[in-house]
Amino acid sequence: MTGKTLYDKLWDAHLVRQEDDGTGLLYIDRHLVHEVTSPQAFEGLRLASRPLWRKESIVAVPDHNVPTTTADRGNGTAGISDPVAKIQIETLNANCEEFEINEFHMDDIRQGIVHVIGPEQGATLPGMTVVCGDSHTSTHGAFGALAHGIGTSEVEHVMATGCLIQKKMKNMLISVDGKVGEGVTAKDIVLAIIGEIGTAGGTGFAIEFAGEAIEDLSMEGRMTVCNMAIEAGARAGMIAVDDTTIDYVKGRPYSPTGETWDKAVEAWKDLVTDDDAEFDEIIRLHAGSIDPQVTWGTSPEMVLSVNAKVPDPADEDDAVKAKSISDALEYMGLQAGQAINEIPVDKIFIGSCTNSRIEDMRQAAVVVKGKKVADNIKLAMVVPGSGLVKKQAEDEGLDKIFIDAGFEWREPGCSMCLAMNADRLESGERCASTSNRNFEGRQGQGGRTHLVGPAMAAAAGIAGHFVDIREIGGAS
Amino acid sequence: MEKFTVHKGLVIPLDRSNVDTDAIIPKQYLKSISKTGFGVTLFDDWRYVKAGEPGMDHSKREIKEDFVLNQARYQGGSVLLARENFGCGSSREHAVWALTDYGIRAVIAPSYADIFFNNSFKNGLLPLVLSEGDVGSLFKAVEANEGYELTVDLENQQVITPEGKTYNFDVDEFRKYCLLNGLDDIGLTLQHADEIKAYEEKRKVEAPWLFA
Ligand code: SF4
Numbered sequence: 001m002t003g004k005t006l007y008d009k010l011w012d013a014h015l016v017r018q019e020d021d022g023t024g025l026l027y028i029d030r031h032l033v034h035e036v037t038s039p040q041a042f043e044g045l046r047l048a049s050r051p052l053w054r055k056e057s058i059v060a061v062p063d064h065n066v067p068t069t070t071a072d073r074g075n076g077t078a079g080i081s082d083p084v085a086k087i088q089i090e091t092l093n094a095n096c097e098e099f100e101i102n103e104f105h106m107d108d109i110r111q112g113i114v115h116v117i118g119p120e121q122g123a124t125l126p127g128m129t130v131v132c133g134d135s136h137t138s139t140h141g142a143f144g145a146l147a148h149g150i151g152t153s154e155v156e157h158v159m160a161t162g163c164l165i166q167k168k169m170k171n172m173l174i175s176v177d178g179k180v181g182e183g184v185t186a187k188d189i190v191l192a193i194i195g196e197i198g199t200a201g202g203t204g205f206a207i208e209f210a211g212e213a214i215e216d217l218s219m220e221g222r223m224t225v226c227n228m229a230i231e232a233g234a235r236a237g238m239i240a241v242d243d244t245t246i247d248y249v250k251g252r253p254y255s256p257t258g259e260t261w262d263k264a265v266e267a268w269k270d271l272v273t274d275d276d277a278e279f280d281e282i283i284r285l286h287a288g289s290i291d292p293q294v295t296w297g298t299s300p301e302m303v304l305s306v307n308a309k310v311p312d313p314a315d316e317d318d319a320v321k322a323k324s325i326s327d328a329l330e331y332m333g334l335q336a337g338q339a340i341n342e343i344p345v346d347k348i349f350i351g352s353c354t355n356s357r358i359e360d361m362r363q364a365a366v367v368v369k370g371k372k373v374a375d376n377i378k379l380a381m382v383v384p385g386s387g388l389v390k391k392q393a394e395d396e397g398l399d400k401i402f403i404d405a406g407f408e409w410r411e412p413g414c415s416m417c418l419a420m421n422a423d424r425l426e427s428g429e430r431c432a433s434t435s436n437r438n439f440e441g442r443q444g445q446g447g448r449t450h451l452v453g454p455a456m457a458a459a460a461g462i463a464g465h466f467v468d469i470r471e472i473g474g475a476s
Numbered sequence: 477m478e479k480f481t482v483h484k485g486l487v488i489p490l491d492r493s494n495v496d497t498d499a500i501i502p503k504q505y506l507k508s509i510s511k512t513g514f515g516v517t518l519f520d521d522w523r524y525v526k527a528g529e530p531g532m533d534h535s536k537r538e539i540k541e542d543f544v545l546n547q548a549r550y551q552g553g554s555v556l557l558a559r560e561n562f563g564c565g566s567s568r569e570h571a572v573w574a575l576t577d578y579g580i581r582a583v584i585a586p587s588y589a590d591i592f593f594n595n596s597f598k599n600g601l602l603p604l605v606l607s608e609g610d611v612g613s614l615f616k617a618v619e620a621n622e623g624y625e626l627t628v629d630l631e632n633q634q635v636i637t638p639e640g641k642t643y644n645f646d647v648d649e650f651r652k653y654c655l656l657n658g659l660d661d662i663g664l665t666l667q668h669a670d671e672i673k674a675y676e677e678k679r680k681v682e683a684p685w686l687f688a
Contacts, residue, residue: 125685137567154594324494419503420507439499
């Protein structure tokens with residue numbers, strides 16, 4: 001018998017039953033809930049008079065709609081000027097109260113982006129199945145967990161049954177071999193992977209990220225990589241458990257203690273792919289050949305080295321692909337052949353569940369320290385991923401570094417990652433953003449998004465255009 | 477959930493690949509706490525000249541004349557034809573609700589993003605896969621013939637053209653069964669409540685930290 005992959009082990013451990021056609025009923029250990037994709041699910045439960053299966057499995061937090069200016073955040077939901085957003089957050093509060101769910105409210109220091117606070121609280125543990133009505137739930141796979149983004153019907157299903165109906169996915173291994181060069185971060189690794197396999201490359205697969213460059217990453221970096229598995233089409237991305245994982249989890253509010261901790265650690269050590277396991281597909285990248293990345297188009301796969309030139313649709317033989325390139329260039333207001341490091345930007349956004357953890361804040365702060373944002377920058381903002389990240393950054397003096405350089409230092413939330421609140425791009429504005437999606441209109445209708453890592457975004461703010469972080473120094 | 481058995485409808489050709497859920501329904505509309513009313517803002521950025529806001533009178537907004545949904549010949553369409561990787565991006569089920577609320581019953585594309593694909597089945601929307609070549613031929617046929625209608629027969633897993641040509645498609649047995657019968661899968665799962673409880677009891681012993 002051949003061995004099992006990490007995904008096989010997680011699947012087998014959570015399988016309650018399986019239909020003849022292979023459809024499985026998977027038990028869900030942790031359900032994270034936010035305001036946007038839950039109201040219709042709670043409504044469904046109420047209409048059918050169904051109780052929650054296990055309320056302790058749920059942790060809720062408002063994040064997508066919350067205002068990020070300190071002035072607006074002072075008064076709880078009363079400070080939300082958008083009446084529709086306000087109703088949505090109040091609806092979450094009311095639902096959590098009615099169903100007795102643990103919620104971190106807007107004024108709680110533990111509030112933040114759902115994918116930042118789960119791990120931060122130890123609510124995400126190795127070996128768990130984690131779901132959330134949000135596609136970036138793949139983030140939690142960094143802990144050797146099986147984490148899926150789900151739709152609202154599934155949110156309701158998990159609430160009512162404690163389980164998710166799933167077909168087993170195929171196994172893909174993406175191995176990033178060797179070490180990355182100076183100045184190359186987790187974000188560059190994952191963008192390079194997406195550039196390689198495409199936004200649909202991982203569709204139908206659970207991806208395991210492995211290799212020396214992945215093992216070398218901190219948990220923050222691993223979360224950045226798994227976060228964007230969904231941008232490669234994979235509903236779940238994951239990384240094997242090692243000492244880095246266990247050290248991160250230790251001592252967090254929801255983490256086990258005492259004897260249970262020892263027992264858990266023992267079990268977690270098995271959360272690795274067996275040596276003789278087989279993958280349906282294996283992709284290898286050389287870490288040493290990855291440059292700092294910048295997306296130039298309207299899909300995360302439209303990504304290149306900061307030193308490359310914007311592609312020319314005329315060089316593409318496939319007519320459908322050539323049309324995507326020319327559509328993207330038109331939307332982005334770019335010329336074929338233009339040098340990426342000469343593209344000027346208007347706004348800088350450092351935040352989102354991809355890059356708003358303490359390590360990201362530090363990487364950006366190193367670059368801006370003692371400098372000023374360029375004159376052409378209309379707005380540069382840093383939005384920490386949670387109240388606790390914000391506090392830690394302030395304890396380290398990072399807020400001052402950003403403010404002195406001309407950045408705005410905001411309250412935690414999703415913010416300009418998807419522009420559901422007041423933080424957004426105006427039509428035609430160009431943003432260097434540490435978020436995960438550069439789709440048309442993602443950061444505001446007509447807005448133009450270039451995805452980069454935190455140090456690269458910070459550097460673009462100082463230079464006024466993209467620059468290779470390795471040329472200005474300061475990157476970690 | 478609305479049953480899906482056989483559906484005959486006018487085809488709307490959306491000639492784009494990687495149509496993402498942000499394009500299907502932009503974020504400002506996700507603030508709604510209801511499942512209905514998303515149809516008028518389906519493909520909002522492509523359909524209207526200026527960005528809309530929830531609660532406004534969408535019938536008064538200036539439209540982009542050349543976008544397919546705004547062309548006279550595609551009014552009343554209920555079968556959407558698109559290119560590869562349809563529905564990529566966010567998990568928002570609002571994308572499916574916007575399509576169904578508009579009146580779309582089936583989507584035909586060479587491939588879909590996983591979460592969108594899954595969400596569709598929960599709402600009586602059939603996302604069916606045909607080969608890139610077949611989708612290409614259908615695009616040509618739709619553009620060449622005004623009033624082009626397709627019949628989608630789920631029971632027999634066939635798409636039938638007006639000329640009588642048929643294309644077969646695959647669909648999971650379980651999903652097909654739920655769709656044909658309009659079944660809610662929460663009810664189906666709860667039939668196995670005892671098994672779920674038994675699993676839970678076993679896990680509480682094996683891995684108590686998961687239940688703290
Ligand atoms: S930060 Fe962006 S991608 Fe992450 S959960 Fe919020 S909106 Fe989604």
